[in-house]
Amino acid sequence: MSQRPTKPVRxxxxxxxxxxxxxxxLIQAQAHRMPVLNSVQIADMAGTNAAQVxxxxxxxGEFGTRGVGYDVDxxxxxxxxRLGVVEHRRVAIIGFGRLGSALQGxxxxxxxxxxxxxxxxxxxxxxxxxxxxVTIESIDDLEGVIVRxxxxxxxxxxxxxxxxxxxxxxxxxxxxxxxxxxxxQLVVPDDVTVRQADMAGELQILSFHLDPGSPAQ
Amino acid sequence: MSQRPTKPVRxxxxxxxxxxxxxxxLIQAQAHRMPVLNSVQIADMAGTNAAQVxxxxxxxGEFGTRGVGYDVDxxxxxxxxRLGVVEHRRVAIIGFGRLGSALQGxxxxxxxxxxxxxxxxxxxxxxxxxxxxVTIESIDDLEGVIVRxxxxxxxxxxxxxxxxxxxxxxxxxxxxxxxxxxxxQLVVPDDVTVRQADMAGELQILSFHLDPGSPAQ
Numbered sequence: 001m002s003q004r005p006t007k008p009v010r011x012x013x014x015x016x017x018x019x020x021x022x023x024x025x026l027i028q029a030q031a032h033r034m035p036v037l038n039s040v041q042i043a044d045m046a047g048t049n050a051a052q053v054x055x056x057x058x059x060x061g062e063f064g065t066r067g068v069g070y071d072v073d074x075x076x077x078x079x080x081x082r083l084g085v086v087e088h089r090r091v092a093i094i095g096f097g098r099l100g101s102a103l104q105g106x107x108x109x110x111x112x113x114x115x116x117x118x119x120x121x122x123x124x125x126x127x128x129x130x131x132x133x134v135t136i137e138s139i140d141d142l143e144g145v146i147v148r149x150x151x152x153x154x155x156x157x158x159x160x161x162x163x164x165x166x167x168x169x170x171x172x173x174x175x176x177x178x179x180x181x182x183x184x185q186l187v188v189p190d191d192v193t194v195r196q197a198d199m200a201g202e203l204q205i206l207s208f209h210l211d212p213g214s215p216a217q
Numbered sequence: 218m219s220q221r222p223t224k225p226v227r228x229x230x231x232x233x234x235x236x237x238x239x240x241x242x243l244i245q246a247q248a249h250r251m252p253v254l255n256s257v258q259i260a261d262m263a264g265t266n267a268a269q270v271x272x273x274x275x276x277x278g279e280f281g282t283r284g285v286g287y288d289v290d291x292x293x294x295x296x297x298x299r300l301g302v303v304e305h306r307r308v309a310i311i312g313f314g315r316l317g318s319a320l321q322g323x324x325x326x327x328x329x330x331x332x333x334x335x336x337x338x339x340x341x342x343x344x345x346x347x348x349x350x351v352t353i354e355s356i357d358d359l360e361g362v363i364v365r366x367x368x369x370x371x372x373x374x375x376x377x378x379x380x381x382x383x384x385x386x387x388x389x390x391x392x393x394x395x396x397x398x399x400x401x402q403l404v405v406p407d408d409v410t411v412r413q414a415d416m417a418g419e420l421q422i423l424s425f426h427l428d429p430g431s432p433a434q
Contacts, residue, residue, distance in 0.1 A: 014231065016425050020418030028402075084424030091420065098322060102315035103416065108400045112417035113424070153423050177423040183325045193426040195419055199320065200329035201237030202412055203308065206370050206394040207301030207330070208233050209410040 011059045018056055020112075021046050023079040029072050038069035085113030090150050092118040094166060095157035096126055096136055099181055103155055104131060117149045122162070139166070146173040153177045160184040167194075228276045235273055237329075238263050240296040246289050255286035302330030309368040311383060312375035313338040313353055316398055320372055321348060334366045339379070356383070363390040370394045377401040384411075 025045035029037055039050040039057075046053070057063070057070065060078055064070040080086050091114050093100050103109075104119055121127060122139045129136055137145050145151070154175050158166060163182035170178060171192055180186055181197045188194055242262035246254055256267040256274075263270070274280070274287065277295055281287040297303050308331050310317050320326075321336055338344060339356045346353055354362050362368070371392050375383055380399035387395060388409055397403055398414045405411055 011425075016422055019425065020415060020421040023421070024402075024415075024418075082425055083421035084427065085421070089420065089424050089427070098315055098319035102319050105315060106416060108417045109420070112421065114417055114420045152427060153420055155420070177427050179419055179423060193423055195423055197419070198237060199323060200325045200331055201241075202396055202414070203306065203326070203331045203370055203372070204237040204240070204300035204302070204329065205233055206396060206410055206412055207306050208228075208236065208299055210301065210306070210369060210394050 009059055009061075015056045015059055018046065018048065018052075019079055019083055022053075022056070023076065023083060023085070026072055026076050026079065030076060035072055036069045037072055039064070042070070080113070083113065088113050088115045089152050090115055090117045091153045091155060092116070092120065092145065092149065092151040093155045093157065094120045094139065094142075095159075095181075096121040096123075096131075097157060100155075100157040101131070103157065104134070114153070118145050118151060120145060122158075142166070142169055143173045146170070146175060151175060153179065155179045155181070157181045226276055226278075232273045232276055235263065235265065235269075236296055236300055239270075239273070240293065240300060240302070243289055243293050243296065247293060252289055253286045254289055256281070259287070297330070300330065305330050305332045306369050307332055307334045307367055308370045308372060309333070309335040309337065309362065309366065310372045310374065311337045311356065311359070312373065312398075313340075313343055313348075314374060317372075317374040318348070320374065321351070331370070335362050335368060337362060339375075359383070359386055360390045363387070363392060368392060370396065372396045372398070374398045 022042065025042065028045070039053040043050045043053045054064075057075070060082065062070060062075060062078060091109070093104050093116060096104070096119055100119070100121070104116055109116060116134065119131065119134050119136050120139050120142060121136050126136050127138045154170055154177070156163060156166065156178055160182045163180065163184050164186055167178060167186050167188060171188055176192050178186070178188070178192065178194045179197065180194055185196070186194050239259065242259065245262070256270040260267045260270045274292070277299065279287060279292060279295060308326070310321050310333060313321070313336055317336070317338070321333055326333060333351065336348065336351050336353050337356050337359060338353050341355075343353050344355045371387055371394070373380060373383065373395055377399045380397065380401050381403055384395060384403045384405060388405055393409050395403070395405070395409065395411045396414065397411055402413070403411050
């Protein structure tokens with residue numbers, strides 16, 4: 001009898017959402033030489049509660065030691081593996097405007113396991129120029145670049161009007177994960193995951209907290 | 218007896234997270250001249266389930282009409298009010314690098330109720346220049362700008378090393394809502410809300426979906 005279930009456990013999306021934050025907190029704990037943390041400590045760092053931490057980690061097969069806590073190194077290894085930090089996911093940025101260029105220069109990707117291996121743009125004036133060691137390629141060559149660079153994740157920062165057309169080509173080329181910054185809802189097959197960035201929505205959430213339904217202040 | 222509770226209902230954070238998406242879907246429904254939607258239809262548009270929709274809306278005092286559904290116009294009005302779309306929240310961007318400049322030029326803010334009223338930077342070469350009708354001001358004048366422009370929400374796109382120092386000044390100046398793009402955990406009093414943008418974390422979540430714990434493919 002194996003300890004691990006033979007069928008992979010389906011981890012709820014809300015748990016998956018919290019995993020990158022847990023990993024960041026645990027890496028901080030490593031830096032502060034804290035080898036063991038209990039669920040209350042982890043909850044404090046991550047801004048959640050202890051019961052949630054225990055539930056979230058149980059989905060990953062991590063149960064800690066009663067009365068002691070979780071081994072931080074082991075948690076970091078487990079989470080890093082699941083979040084693609086270990087093998088370095090291969091990322092392409094499509095659309096090299098202000099946002100695309102900001103993301104391409106974002107130092108946080110590399111250290112968090114994301115390698116930007118290709119940058120594409122439609123503008124002939126940009127194609128062929130080099131930025132931080134990556135040469136901008138033409139969107140016309142999209143399919144070839146995806147295959148050549150074995151791209152796993154695409155970051156889409158193109159105008160809303162172009163986004164669906166490009167994502168259709170990405171799907172045909174076998175891409176299974178897209179982070180979409182274009183303010184448009186993309187239609188993709190079930191086996192493709194799209195995450196929708198929504199800057200204005202983030203500010204609206206802050207706005208909600210400013211005035212929680214009552215004429216306070 | 219009033220229909221509305223006198224004490225404001227505490228809306229769970231996970232519900233608040235979904236509100237901007239609901240609002241976007243409902244505005245689309247308005248555009249398609251759909252005056253009434255039931256919870257199943259709304260769930261389909263928002264990518265959640267009908268029970269969740271009914272629960273989320275009940276926190277807002279919206280219960281729909283049994284067998285009919287929800288009045289779309291009334292929902293849009295309610296959500297727009299709570300998310301600050303009606304009164305236009307006053308936003309300052311601090312840090313006019315590539316990301317700050319991308320956000321400043323983001324057309325989606327205005328139409329979603331966010332007015333960028335000030336842009337600040339530490340670089341003397343940038344201070345005094347104008348972008349889209351907004352003149353970049355010096356970070357030295359932070360407190361004065363916050364008061365003069367009645368800034369409600371700050372978007373922070375400064376280097377990680379500068380972020381905490383600036384947020385301390387913001388808190389002292391009375392700012393209660395901060396969207397932080399700097400890759401650092403900010404410490405603020407309980408009455409200040411910080412939302413942490415985490416681009417690398419977004420890609421890690423995609424990565425998780427690519428390989429859900431089993432050596433598939």
